[in-house]
Amino acid sequence: MLEAILGTSEVYTNRPEPGGALSKQARSFKSSLKSEDYVVKALPPVLKLRDLTAMFIVILFFITNVSSAVAGGPAGLTYWIVGALFFFIPCCLATAQLGVMFPHEGSLYSWTHKAFGRYGSFFVTFCAWIPCTILILATSDLAVSYIQGLNPNWLTEPWQQGMALLLIICFSAVVSLQRQKMIQNMVNLVVFLILTAVALVFISGLVWLAGGHKSATDFSQLSSWAITWSPWWNPFTGAGNFGLFGTITLGYLGVNLPLNMAGEIAPGNKRKAIIQHLIWGMVIVVTSYLLVTYAVLVVEGQNAAYALFAMVSTVDTALGRVAGNVTALCILATFVVATVVYNYIFARFLMVASIDQRIPKGVARLNRNRAPTGAILFQTIVSCTFVLLFFMVIPYLHVLGTKPADVANEVYFVVVGVATLMWAFATCFLFINILRLYAQDRETFRSHAIVSVPLQLLSAVIGLVVGFLAILDTLFNSYIPPLIPNGQWFLVVGLLTFILLILGALGSMLASGEAAWQSYEETTT
Template sequence: MALYSERSKWHSAQEPLASEEYVVKAMPAVLGTVEMTAFFIVIVFFITNANTASTAGPAALTYLVVGAIVFFLPSVIATAQLGVMFPYEGSLYNWTHKAFGGYWSFFAAFCAWFPGVLVMVSAADNVLAFIQGLNRQWVMQPWQQGLVIIGTLALAGLLALQRFRTVANVILVAASAIVGALVILGGAATWWLLSGHAPLSDFGEVEAWLPTLAPHGGNIATFGLVILAYLGAETPLNMAGELKHRRVITRHLCWGPLVVLLGYLIATTALLIVEGPTSGALLPALVATVDLSLGKMAGNLMAVCLIIFFFAAIVAYNCSYARLLLVAGIDQRLPAGVGRLSRSRIPARAILFQTLMAIILAALIFIVAPLVVHVGSPVDLTTEVYNVMLASSTLVWATSASFLFANLIMLALRNREAFHAQLILPAPVLWGSVVLGLLSSLFAVVDSLIFSWIPALIPNGSWWYIIGGVTCFCLIIAAIGSMFAASEADWQGLNGE
């Protein structure tokens, strides 16, 4: 039986959105707990964040646990609460509409959608990195890298256009592949120690586990990046209208976050033991860790697991974020055509649009920029442009994540009795999560503005202005776009479209 045959018990001041009824009637309910857990793992768990975390030494493990407590768990709790109250396609878009209305719903959705396109490029770049892990002499020039990334995005886009049951099976394979990769990493670290090697990080000093503030930031900069690594808890629920049962919402939010946290801890620990905090920062370090401990054959198997995982991550992001365009088109905040479904009952036009956008971004970063701008080496320029865009879009994403907590506050203020009647956890737990989530997301934004992601290429003093400027520009575009979207919806509504 399809989910949501009866309306939510919450009586909102907002009228029901057209997308709330359309999706459950037009799209098949194929996602169970296992599939949604797999989507959660593939979307949220970017294992390469362990490389960044490892630069802080054993303190990285402290940051991962604290970040999970102050941001990841609050985000999961907020997502579960909102998902139970409003189990509709579009997640944050729908929830923000209920709390703040049409303008802010489009703004929050845009701030979530825009980074998703760049994360698709980032995942394709990781596919390239692990292909190079098989042979480090392959694809050395930026234009060559750009062509491989574009080809990867195109292939992933074609896969995303298949029947959703097929796509869900691919995501299940990818989740299995990353679990296999973690088993290999854990085995590599264990064998390294059992074979008589000393860990290349000092785990015995208490100070190594603690945050440090030095003249240039110490390891505190890593904490902000760790918090940002936990973004995206709500993203799988963009497909909430396609769930088999309502209980899938809470069940996948129990298992998925547990796997993500354990995954980050295992990967970071393995890097610290075998590679050490400095070498672990390099992207191929995950494969090199296995190479050093278990040999080249195991390392190649590790690389293949990661290639499968990141290729499927592109598909998962494409499918999930296409649902934001879908519901916006159905609700007349974007041209209606973007919300049309293919014969397979998937938002094919939205998927094609996102794939094209990602390909254009990849071409600009890896091909056009090195050819047009002749400042320094092409490789450095590509790295600078890529990290500036990724950092700025991540901060925009963090802005959208803050709406998880703001929505709960507004909904409680609007109808306290109805809100508390649907609490899935005690009120003190929920409001503690709201406070922690808002404060930690603010800290992550400030931390990422102050400390450069690539200090060797862009110093902290310049980073602040560049990232702050680009982020503000993106938010202004989102604000202007939201005004047009709201006015378009009003105009079409008046004309009976």
């Protein structure tokens, strides 16, 4: 069902219903932004509940995260549940509350502006946007890894992998520049494919047991489900399985991203679409992680730890090679489309910042399909530059190691670690914004609360504490201990993250000053 072709001169009306939450909130908290009004006029309101849910699943459910959880045995299932209860659900609750109060394009950008003003909003958005190019690279790299899994003789050299990455990233840019309705049809189809992969993996576990095979993992020992560390007063030493806490908990990052396009939700009951896509998405994501982790533990056991192809090998073992190939193709398609989703979703951060005069106005330029061309092309160029550096230049300089592949891995995982910390830091502002907005105007907050206020505040505090612990755990535990020991990881990743935070703070000062000056000029001319 494609909509009519969108012309460049069309103005779309997607304004909130009279007397809705938007108008009330704009008067109660910080002043409104230009982007709030511009987006609903310039971009087509095509997103529905189904579309938001599909984006949520593609962003939040990375089936390869299961390979990390498997390393903990049954405790991996415990970590998924603990992370969901104490981080994922608080993230969803905070996002729902903020989204209902301020259903504007840019999500965290707009919400932080209401709570902290222009400086805080730009700084937090900078931290939230920084992971964008790395995520585009990472999803492309996962797609390349699955291509290699289909044939180990393919793409063996870093430069070959780099060429494949460039093709996938450029493809994501081309697709992201098309009509949103067409893109969304592709995303919705891919959700069907990834859920098919989940079903095949889970059925593999059941068939394995039904065939009389013994489970590769003993689920009967309660101790194997426990979260452990040593010594008792320091969970960040790497002893026990607590090192998985940060990796698994931060696998739930990205809850707010579908609402980066809140200004493009179809007219009608926005509140219902915002709340229900979070509920459905949360249930599907958590259930999928649990089912796939269980099945891999049953068939492969902890031998599948950190093996990206573990899900496919599970299906191969239980259902045969044909079913395994179908699973691999479903997962591969998901990674390619996830690259597209990250590209156009994060482009909304740049678009609204440009509209509000925080960055050059050319970044917000729209094409005839009403896609933010400047933002998407900028992200694509930066991502391609990283590919050239990480896979085609640095590995062959012979300054960081002996094997080009090892050097590529070291640089890549350090950058991924830094991006994860920045993203987690920005996500914590979901909870900080809730607490700040409540402190600013308690009566208005209460009148628009979607759950009891004490529950919302308690959830925000719990989510903030758990998010901080996950950040520390990620900082103290290397993603690749054989190549980068924990101590070296802490220094390198910690220092780079600190430098980026400083740059973000300085950039926010400049952006806020420029926006204030342009606003002054407009009012005096």
